[in-house]
Amino acid sequence: MAGLSLKNIYKIYPGDVTAVKDFNLEIKDKEFIVLVGPSGCGKSTTLRMIAGLEEITKGELFIEDRIVNEVAPKDRDIAMVFQNYALYPHMTVYDNMAFGLKLRKTPKAEIHRRVSEAAKILDIEELLERKPKALSGGQRQRVALGRAIVREPKVFLMDEPLSNLDAKLRVLMRTEISKLHYKLQTTFIYVTHDQTEAMTMGDRIVVMKDGLIQQVDTPLNLYNSP
Ligand code: ADP
Numbered sequence: 001m002a003g004l005s006l007k008n009i010y011k012i013y014p015g016d017v018t019a020v021k022d023f024n025l026e027i028k029d030k031e032f033i034v035l036v037g038p039s040g041c042g043k044s045t046t047l048r049m050i051a052g053l054e055e056i057t058k059g060e061l062f063i064e065d066r067i068v069n070e071v072a073p074k075d076r077d078i079a080m081v082f083q084n085y086a087l088y089p090h091m092t093v094y095d096n097m098a099f100g101l102k103l104r105k106t107p108k109a110e111i112h113r114r115v116s117e118a119a120k121i122l123d124i125e126e127l128l129e130r131k132p133k134a135l136s137g138g139q140r141q142r143v144a145l146g147r148a149i150v151r152e153p154k155v156f157l158m159d160e161p162l163s164n165l166d167a168k169l170r171v172l173m174r175t176e177i178s179k180l181h182y183k184l185q186t187t188f189i190y191v192t193h194d195q196t197e198a199m200t201m202g203d204r205i206v207v208m209k210d211g212l213i214q215q216v217d218t219p220l221n222l223y224n225s226p
């Protein structure tokens, strides 16, 4: 049983900015981990190092018992959902979801199967022919999730995925993402500065401050701790 293992991870940006200090965490397979803390505490940097978008200055990152420090993002079996959806405006929803798989030369029938399945899970089957500009904020967010789902990754990374939505939709999408985790049965690592979001979504919550882990616990234990 192996999920992710982060061992003595540091990120020092040029200019001697230490963004993450001695980060140690074992993440179980299928666990929903939330990284929470104020702006600038190192959440995004941690996520980007896991994704391979940022080099690890020091320490070791294991995914499924394989050290991945030097492994390219596309070979890490990871998908990341960004805050600003980053959908291609000229492509249909279908093509937005299929694009990454096409680049990987996935056979058409397989692309079709995966896009159809993801669309069903996300309840966007009626939107496949639309362009992003003809979608609501919540629908765009679903398409962004769909693009990650079709890759069938072992690990999902989400960086403040709901922060561009209005308050009502944010609450709705919280539940949707929890359901998605249940349906996909994969590891989720979710970054937010919103404590309520963290408390309602995570199996375990990692509280960060100034690049350091302050606390790691279940929502219930955190709620009951002084
Ligand atoms: P959070 O996601 O918690 O808001 P970040 O990981 O984005 O925090 O940032 C952590 C620290 O690293 C901050 O002090 C930020 O200014 C700094 N930082 C982030 N990215 C860079 C970068 N590319 N170059 C230099 N410093 C950076």
Ligand code: ADP
Pocket (backbone or CB within 6 Å): 092, 094, 095, 098, 108, 112, 116, 128, 129
């Ligand atoms: P192309 O490589 O030319 O985009 P595709 O076979 O990938 O060809 O798809 C052609 C078009 O058919 C796509 O742009 C998409 O809009 C549409 N399409 C394919 N499958 C579906 C589907 N399951 N639901 C809706 N539209 C689909």
